[in-house]
Amino acid sequence: MKKSIIALVSILSFNSLNAQEYNLGGNKFRDNWSIGLNGGIVTPLTHSTFFKNSRAVVGLDINKEVSPVYGLTLESNWTINTQSRMAAQKSGTAFDGFNVMLLNRLNLNNIFAGYNGQRRLFEVEAVGGFGWLRLNDFYEDGDGANHLASKAGVNFNFNVGEKRAWTIAVKPAILWDMSMWDADREKSHPNFNANYANWEITAGVVYHFKNSNNKHYMTKVRAYDAAEVNALNASINSLRQEVDNEKTNTQNAVNLLRKEEQKSADLERALQECRNQGPKVITNNKKTLESVVTFRQGKIVIDASQQPNVERIATYLKNHKEAKVNILGYASPEGSAEVNERIANQRAEAVKNMLVNKYRIDVRRITAKGQGVGYMFEEPDWNRVSICTIVED
Secondary structure (H helix, E strand, O other): OHHHHHHHHHHHHHHHHHHHHEEEEOOOOOOOEEEEEEEEEEEEOOOOOOOOOOEEEEEEEEEEEOOOOEEEEEEEEEEEOOOOOOOOOOOOOOEEEEEEEEEEEEEHHHHHHOOOOOOOOEEEEEEEEEEEEEEOOOOOOOOOEEEEEEEEEEEEEEEEOOOOOEEEEEEEEEEEEOEEEOOOOOOEEEOOOHHHEEEEEEEEEEEEOOOOOOOOOOEEEEOOOHHHHHHHHHHHHHHHHHHHHHHHHHHHHHHHHHHHHHHHHHHHHHHHHHOOOOOOOOOOOOOOOEEEEEOOOOOOOOOHHHHHHHHHHHHHHHHOOOOEEEEEEEEOOOOOHHHHHHHHHHHHHHHHHHHHHOOOOOHHHEEEEEEEEOOOOOOHHHHOEEEEEEEOO
């Protein structure tokens, strides 16, 4: 027993050192609970025919994962009364035995291969613990007896579903009745004896409740130290300064362009006067409309508060059959260029899909394209937008 405890402490210490490179998301006390239903057979370990002396068993368990390696299970199994424990004795109850066990579980995959951030498709757990065993047909008077019990086994877990919320488990184990009586049946003492043990082979299904991280399992979150955070902040501030410089250069270029346009307009006016032509009135019946749809950080779904901005464009397009709309998607500067490019495209497509699917606008009248990181606003967060501009021929 002492060697087993030392081995368990060593395994948990190894896992603790391995987990220092990252933090675990969804590892609060109210997280990582699950409930399971089991069914199978139980049969004596020795001196009996395996199937002939087997009895059906059903059970319920409540589980808590303390870490990716270690977990606890409170299990209760009931043995269905299909035959008596001894030929001359009969039990008058539907269940001739039941037990309540507190079991320790060690995830062998995560111990030896490390935790990759979610449950694997197939995992193996070592299980062991102690509990209370009640036998209803042990004595001739039919009163039954309470016993100390121990259990050791292996769980073969198949984690199914995209969210890994369900586990199908096959659970072979050995259950010891540890209350061995003296010859005069006056005293008992705990002992592991194969003659007082049963094979317990069950299978069951387990449902894992959702955690605070919106997952059904623990997730790996990288731990940043102060130096890394300071370096990232310095890099962000440097990029912001570059953006401000570019804005200044762009504004200067716009001002210069406006001056040149004014000169061009003055020359055109002088030319018209030289030709002694009357003023030519140009009527522009085109209408312009622009609408901005704002997104939350990292999101590509249009919030309900932003849908009126999309409906505004849809209404105009329905009333002006010749008009078209150009949608440009943007992202704020957080994240990599590749991620920002993808998010910008998805935001433009989100507005396009709403116009087509909800408002029945012809897709041929819509152009949608991502522009990567936007620099229209000084606040980076304001650049998470899709800008819709009406175009008329």
